[in-house]
């Protein structure tokens with residue numbers, strides 16, 4: 001562990017086609033760009049902290065017919081590999097792992113639409129996109145960057161919020177991310193979901209995922225999936241809560257990965273002045289789109 005510990009550090013960000021990404025990802029960019037999708041791949045895409053893990057767990061349970069033991073076969077990051085992730089040697093990259101993964105594969109990505117390897121769209125692969133309101137996203141990301149030892153130091157909350165608005169955080173602009181997939185959702189096979197909707201009525205939203213995956217599960221199985229993917233249960237599930245990673249990568253003593261799981265937690269972080277400045281800037285960035293978010297339910 002000591003030797004491995006030494007190779008992990010907070011990586012600086014490097015620009016890739018105008019999007020800041022962790023340096024190891026930028027260095028491996030050509031292999032990511034040339035990644036070969038397969039027709040039966042399912043892509044799970046989201047801006048960081050939008051509920052990626054939540055959808056991953058839901059999809060894995062649906063694909064396993066609601067079998068909770070099967071879903072506990074391995075940690076979530078092994079069950080559903082992370083396309084662009086690159087850790088220092090000797091760890092294999094997401095691309096390496098995926099090349100050896102038998103079909104049908106489910107693949108996680110945080111890449112904005114325009115950076116997703118083109119082969120996914122050429123093959124018309126299914127994609128589930130999950131979006132979360134900007135304010136809860138940035139709060140969640142701030143706490144995550146404090147505990148994720150591969151990401152740059154977040155600095156103060158005020159600085160962090162500024163960097164989010166200036167689109168300088170890892171994986172780039174939240175505004176472009178949510179709008180990019182929204183604009184493509186009717187041209188590609190994209191199921192566009194909202195964190196707030198899942199929170200409001202998980203059964204309704206899980207049913208949508210089920211239909212999208214063309215799986216027909218009994219109401220009883222659906223209810224079981226609702227239960228096993230609720231925040232309280234996922235928080236205690238070592239195969240879903242990221243506690244299986246060593247603390248030199250994710251330090252849960254700083255902030256647990258499963259932190260709050262709420263809609264509206266941003267209200268405990270934004271000052272009145274920050275909220276006003278954010279709203280004005282937001283209105284400008286989101287002008288002309290039909291995409292609308294709820295920051296409370």
Ligand code: A3P
Nearest residue numbers: 049050051052053140229230231258259260261
């Ligand atoms: P908070 O930091 O607000 O608690 P991602 O998986 O995209 O990194 O997103 C992580 C965020 O989703 C965290 O938000 C986490 O707590 C929340 N989350 C994960 N599983 C959840 C669940 N079952 N219900 C509600 N929120 C969940």
